[in-house]
Amino acid sequence: MTGDERLRWRDGAEDHLESILRETADRSTASDDLASQISDWPTRYHLDRRRTNLLRPLHLGPGVRVLDAGAGTGVMSRYAAEVGATVVAVEGDAQRAGLVALRCEGTDVDVRCVAADEVDDQEGFDVVLAVGVLEYAGARPGGAAAFLGRLAGLVRPGGVLAVAIENQLGLAYLLGADE
Numbered sequence: 001m002t003g004d005e006r007l008r009w010r011d012g013a014e015d016h017l018e019s020i021l022r023e024t025a026d027r028s029t030a031s032d033d034l035a036s037q038i039s040d041w042p043t044r045y046h047l048d049r050r051r052t053n054l055l056r057p058l059h060l061g062p063g064v065r066v067l068d069a070g071a072g073t074g075v076m077s078r079y080a081a082e083v084g085a086t087v088v089a090v091e092g093d094a095q096r097a098g099l100v101a102l103r104c105e106g107t108d109v110d111v112r113c114v115a116a117d118e119v120d121d122q123e124g125f126d127v128v129l130a131v132g133v134l135e136y137a138g139a140r141p142g143g144a145a146a147f148l149g150r151l152a153g154l155v156r157p158g159g160v161l162a163v164a165i166e167n168q169l170g171l172a173y174l175l176g177a178d179e
Helices: 012-024 043-049 049-058 073-084 094-103 135-138 145-153
Strands: 067-071 086-090 108-114 126-133 155-164
Touching: 012 043, 012 094, 043 108, 043 135, 049 094, 049 135, 049 155, 067 073, 073 086, 073 094, 073 108, 126 145, 135 145, 145 155
Parallel strands: 067 086, 067 126, 086 108, 126 155
Antiparallel strands: none
8 A cells, every 4th residue: 555645634533443443353334342432423423334324225245346435444345345345445545544454354345545536447346436535526636526527437337426425514513523
């Protein structure tokens, strides 16, 4: 893995999350041990199993190739692998890429430390996930439109580009929660 120092969107919880993941034997998305460690907004964001509900309508499973573009700490990658998909998880921040690797240890997830819009893959993907990354795409060359265009170019015919952004009108944001 090589890091890209231009890509920094840490929320300050990475060291704490690493400690939790290292000390937890069951790192699955259904893990009660991980759920019991949720104590604040960052741990809820990174450990809450309900986030994977977003992926359930996509019918992931064996034979489905998934790109998790901007994998964060790996909750979506882990779920996709747990249901049988082959996953490439890309994360532009080296520390976070390490957390994805830790969270997804023992699953069919190939973790790469690279910017989401710099993925070079000739095979393409049945599903490309852009969860919680579009809000940062404006800082990239060409902005959000170029970012989405690049990801759309990685989708195989008949595939899906699934985009989700944080609800900035949600109560947590309105009350001033940090990302």
